[in-house]
Amino acid sequence: MASEEDGGDCPVSSDIQPGDRGSFLCLLCSINVPNRPSLDDHLRGRRHKRMCEERDKRQQQQERSVFVSGFQKGTTEEQLKDVFQSISSVKNIVMDKDRGLYAIVEFENSDGVSATLEEHDIKLEGQQLKVKPREKKEFKKRRAGTRNLQPPDPEALSKELIHCKDWKNKMKSVVTLCSPSRHESHLRELLLSLLKETFTEFFPGCQLHPFGSSVNGFEISGCDLDLYLELGEELNGEKDDVEGAESKEEDVKNDGDGEKVDSLEVEEVQEDEIMETEEKCSDDDENITPGLSLKGLSNEEILNLVDRVLRQCVPGVHGVQTVPSARRPVIRFQHKTSGLRGDITLNNRLALRNSFYLRLCSDLDPRVPQLVYTVRYWARVNQLAGNPLGGGPLLNNYALTLLIIFFLQSRSPVVIPSLCQLREIAAEEDTHVIDSWDCTFPSDPTKIQPSKNEQSLGCLLSEFFFSFFSSLDLRSSIFCPRDGVIITLPFTSAPPSWADGFRLGVFNVQDPFELSHNVCSNVSSKTARRFSSQCISAAKTCRSPLYCLRSLSRPWGIISLLLPNTSEGSKKEGIDISIPLTGTSLKAVTLAVKRVLVEVLLCSCEEDSSLKNEAENTGKGKDEMKRSGDEGEQAVSHMEGLVIGDERSEFKAEELNKDGMKTEPHGRKRENTEEIQNDTKRRKVECTNEDSILEQESIVPGQKEHKKGKKTKGLKELAKENVSLMRINVWHQVWEGRRRQRRGKFGEMTQKIELETAVSRALSSGTIDSKPCKPLMKITVKTKQTNEGNAQLHLTPEMDDYQCSTNFLHFLKSFLPQMVQEILSGDD
Numbered sequence: 001m002a003s004e005e006d007g008g009d010c011p012v013s014s015d016i017q018p019g020d021r022g023s024f025l026c027l028l029c030s031i032n033v034p035n036r037p038s039l040d041d042h043l044r045g046r047r048h049k050r051m052c053e054e055r056d057k058r059q060q061q062q063e064r065s066v067f068v069s070g071f072q073k074g075t076t077e078e079q080l081k082d083v084f085q086s087i088s089s090v091k092n093i094v095m096d097k098d099r100g101l102y103a104i105v106e107f108e109n110s111d112g113v114s115a116t117l118e119e120h121d122i123k124l125e126g127q128q129l130k131v132k133p134r135e136k137k138e139f140k141k142r143r144a145g146t147r148n149l150q151p152p153d154p155e156a157l158s159k160e161l162i163h164c165k166d167w168k169n170k171m172k173s174v175v176t177l178c179s180p181s182r183h184e185s186h187l188r189e190l191l192l193s194l195l196k197e198t199f200t201e202f203f204p205g206c207q208l209h210p211f212g213s214s215v216n217g218f219e220i221s222g223c224d225l226d227l228y229l230e231l232g233e234e235l236n237g238e239k240d241d242v243e244g245a246e247s248k249e250e251d252v253k254n255d256g257d258g259e260k261v262d263s264l265e266v267e268e269v270q271e272d273e274i275m276e277t278e279e280k281c282s283d284d285d286e287n288i289t290p291g292l293s294l295k296g297l298s299n300e301e302i303l304n305l306v307d308r309v310l311r312q313c314v315p316g317v318h319g320v321q322t323v324p325s326a327r328r329p330v331i332r333f334q335h336k337t338s339g340l341r342g343d344i345t346l347n348n349r350l351a352l353r354n355s356f357y358l359r360l361c362s363d364l365d366p367r368v369p370q371l372v373y374t375v376r377y378w379a380r381v382n383q384l385a386g387n388p389l390g391g392g393p394l395l396n397n398y399a400l401t402l403l404i405i406f407f408l409q410s411r412s413p414v415v416i417p418s419l420c421q422l423r424e425i426a427a428e429e430d431t432h433v434i435d436s437w438d439c440t441f442p443s444d445p446t447k448i449q450p451s452k453n454e455q456s457l458g459c460l461l462s463e464f465f466f467s468f469f470s471s472l473d474l475r476s477s478i479f480c481p482r483d484g485v486i487i488t489l490p491f492t493s494a495p496p497s498w499a500d501g502f503r504l505g506v507f508n509v510q511d512p513f514e515l516s517h518n519v520c521s522n523v524s525s526k527t528a529r530r531f532s533s534q535c536i537s538a539a540k541t542c543r544s545p546l547y548c549l550r551s552l553s554r555p556w557g558i559i560s561l562l563l564p565n566t567s568e569g570s571k572k573e574g575i576d577i578s579i580p581l582t583g584t585s586l587k588a589v590t591l592a593v594k595r596v597l598v599e600v601l602l603c604s605c606e607e608d609s610s611l612k613n614e615a616e617n618t619g620k621g622k623d624e625m626k627r628s629g630d631e632g633e634q635a636v637s638h639m640e641g642l643v644i645g646d647e648r649s650e651f652k653a654e655e656l657n658k659d660g661m662k663t664e665p666h667g668r669k670r671e672n673t674e675e676i677q678n679d680t681k682r683r684k685v686e687c688t689n690e691d692s693i694l695e696q697e698s699i700v701p702g703q704k705e706h707k708k709g710k711k712t713k714g715l716k717e718l719a720k721e722n723v724s725l726m727r728i729n730v731w732h733q734v735w736e737g738r739r740r741q742r743r744g745k746f747g748e749m750t751q752k753i754e755l756e757t758a759v760s761r762a763l764s765s766g767t768i769d770s771k772p773c774k775p776l777m778k779i780t781v782k783t784k785q786t787n788e789g790n791a792q793l794h795l796t797p798e799m800d801d802y803q804c805s806t807n808f809l810h811f812l813k814s815f816l817p818q819m820v821q822e823i824l825s826g827d828d
C-alpha cells in the first residue's frame with residue numbers, strides 16, 4: 001500500500017489522475033482528494049460506486065442498442081418496436097424528442113444488435129430505415145441541473161425503496177424521489193420569470209399562468225412547464241377568475257415546507273444557466289417590436305406572433321414549434337441548458353381551473369398524491385401514459401389522474417367526494433363559469449370533511465388494479481369524475497346534452513368540467529388492451545405471496561410493480577452442484593436431495609401432467625382432483641383475504657345520476673372475467689400437488705413405471721443414461737434470514753435436519769398451514785453420475801415470476817451438499 005507521503009505508487013484505475021503534492025483527481029466524479037487514504041475512501045464510497053455503476057450501465061446499453069433514422073416524422077415508439085421486435089427482443093426505445101427524426105433502439109441483449117446490422121432491408125411503412133451501431137461516447141459526469149431532469153429509473157428507485165420499512169414510507173418516498181429537486185424547482189421559477197418578463201414587454205398587460213403538473217400537486221421531475229398566456233387585450237369581465245388563479249398560484253409556490261432555496265444550491269443554479277443563449281434577435285428584429293397590438297388579429301396570427309417572440313427574443317430557448325392543429329393550439333419549446341420543455345397555449349382558462357381542482361383533490365387526503373405518483377410511475381414504466389411528443393396513442397397524465405380520482409370517489413366510504421358533492425359546499429365566491437361550463441368547487445380544502453375511509457395505501461393500490469380495470473369492459477363505460485359514477489353504454493334513456501360532442505372511443509373518461517370532452521379519445525385500442533392486461537398483471541402481483549413479504553434481496557411490495565415486467569421470455573441459466581458418491585449409490589443421493597428439498601425446505605415435487613390426466617380418467621383420480629380443487633378454492637380465497645385485506649370489488653352503486661341516466665355499480669364481479677377464471681382454474685390444478693410424486697421413482701431402473709406416451713419415452717431414455725429428473729415447486733422463502741432463525745433454535749435441537757426443518761417452518765410461519773396457491777418458482781433437478789464418481793445435479797429455474805430463483809439456487813449451492821452428506825452419513 002502506498003504511503004500518504006509518496007502520493008501512492010500503486011496503480012489505480014484510469015479514472016484517477018495524480019495531482020500536485022500527492023493529491024488525486026477522480027475524473028469520473030470530478031473530485032480532488034488530497035492524499036491516498038482519502039482516495040481509497042473515495043473509491044470505496046457510495047458516490048464513486050454509483051458513478052461506476054452508471055457508467056457500466058450506459059456501456060451495456062450502448063452495446064445493446066442501435067441508432068435508427070430514416071423514418072417519417074410522427075413515427076411512434078410502438079411502430080418502431082413492432083419493426084425491430086421481429087428481429088430480436090426490444091427492451092426500450094428512445095425517440096429524439098425535438099424533431100422525432102431518429103431513435104435509439106435497445107435490445108434485450110447484444111445479439112439483437114448484430115442481428116439488426118446484418119439485416120439490409122428494414123422498412124417501416126415502405127420507408128427504408130437506416131441503422132447504425134452506436135458511437136462509443138466517453139461517460140462524463142453531467143453538470144448538475146442541466147439536461148438531467150427526470151425521475152429515477154426503476155432500478156435506481158427500487159434501490160432506494162428497498163430500505164423503506166412499510167407501504168406508507170415506500171409510497172411517500174416515491175413522491176419525494178420523483179418530485180423535482182429544489183434546484184429544479186428554482187430553474188423552473190427562473191425560466192417562468194424570464195418568459196413573463198419577455199412577454200410583458202411585447203404584450204403589455206398579458207399574464208402567464210402555469211397550469212398542469214406545475215400547480216396540480218403531481219409534479220414529476222423533468223415534466224413539461226404548461227403555460228397559459230392570457231393576452232392583455234383579451235382581459236374582460238372574467239378577469240376575476242384569473243386574479244383568483246393568480247393568488248392561488250402564489251399559494252402553490254409558497255406552500256410545502258416554506259423553505260427558501262438553500263444558498264448552497266443557488267450556487268449551482270446560476271441565472272446564466274437560464275440566460276445562456278446564442279444571440280437571438282437577428283434578421284427579423286425590425287418586424288417584432290415591444291408593445292405589440294393584437295387588435296384585429298386572428299387566433300392563428302396571434303399564435304404566430306407569440307411563436308416569433310419566443311423564437312427570437314427569449315434567451316436560451318430553442319426547438320420552438322407551433323402546433324395549430326391541436327385541440328388547443330400550442331407552441332412547444334425547450335430551454336437549452338436546463339433541458340426544461342414547455343408548452344404555451346392561449347385561451348385555456350379551463351385547464352387552469354381543472355389544475356386547481358386536481359390540486360384541491362391532492363390536498364384533501366395525503367393518500368391522494370402518494371397513489372397518483374405511484375400509479376403514474378407504474379404507467380410510465382409500462383409505457384401506458386405520458387405521450388412525450390404531445391399527441392399519441394397513450395393516456396395523457398391528466399386522464400390517468402382523473403381515473404385515479406374517480407377510483408377514490410368510488411371507494412366506500414369515499415376517499416374524495418365527487419365534484420358534484422363538493423359543489424354542494426362551495427361558497428358564493430367559488431362560483432366559476434368558463435366557456436359556459438360550470439367550474440365551481442370549493443377553494444378551501446379545510447372546509448371539506450376529512451374522509452372516513454381508512455384503507456391503507458397498499459390496499460388502495462391493489463384495489464385500483466384489481467377490482468377496477470381488470471374486470472371492466474372499457475369500451476362500453478364512461479367514467480364520470482363529476483358525479484363519481486360509471487355510465488354504461490348504450491344510453492338507456494335520452495342521451496344528455498353533452499353526449500352530442502362526446503367522442504366515444506375505446507376508453508372513455510369524461511372531463512369533470514368540459515363535459516363533452518372525452519380526455520381519452522386519443523387512446524388507441526392497443527393501448528387500451530395493454531392497459532387492461534397490465535392491470536391484470538399488476539393485480540396478480542399484488543396477490544402474490546411475496547408481495548407483502550419484506551426482503552432485502554428481491555423486489556417486494558410496490559417495487560415489484562414499478563420494475564418493468566421482464567420475467568416474460570427471459571429464461572435463466574441453471575447451476576450445477578456436485579456431490580461425491582463416497583460409497584453410496586446415485587439413487588440414495590437423489591432420494592436425499594428430495595428429502596432436503598421436500599422435508600427440510602418445504603418444497604413439493606410436481607406430478608407429471610400425463611399422470612394427472614391419467615388420474616382424471618379414473619374415478620379415484622377424479623375424487624382426488626375434486627378434493628384438491630376444493631382445497632385450492634379455499635386457498636385462493638384465503639390468499640385474497642391475506643393479501644388484499646379489506647378489498648371490496650363493488651363500486652359505490654348509484655342507480656341514477658344527475659342527468660337521469662341509469663348507471664351501473666362498478667366492479668362487475670372479477671370472477672366473471674375469463675382471465676380471472678383461467679387464473680383460478682390454473683391455481684386449482686397447481687393445488688393438486690399435495691401428494692407429489694417423485695418422478696425419479698418412476699424412472700429409476702427396476703422401479704414400476706407410472707407414465708405412458710411420449711413423455712415416458714423421454715424419461716426412459718434418461719433412465720437408460722442413469723439420469724433422473726425431479727420437478728420441484730418452491731413455496732416458501734426459506735433461504736432468507738436462516739442464520740438468525742437458526743441462532744434462536746440452537747440448544748433446542750441436536751439433529752441438524754430437525755434443526756433446519758424447524759428453521760424453515762419458522763421462516764414460513766403464517767403460510768405453512770395454508771400453502772399458497774402458486775409456487776414462488778418451479779425448478780427442475782437433473783441428477784446424473786459423472787465419470788469421476790460424483791452425483792452431478794443440474795438445477796434449472798422453469799418458472800420464476802417473483803425473480804427469486806437466483807437467490808434460492810445460490811443458497812442451495814452450499815446448503816444442499818451439506819444436508820445430503822448429513823443424511824447419507826446416517827446422523828439423521
Ligand code: UTP
Binds near residue numbers: 355
Ligand atoms: P398533462 O396530460 O400533461 O398532465 O396535461 P400533467 O399533470 O401536466 O402531466 P405532465 O407531468 O405535464 O405530463 C397538462 C394539463 O393540460 C390540461 C390539464 O389542465 C392538465 O393538467 N388538459 C390536458 C386538459 O385540460 N384536457 C386534456 O384532455 C388534457
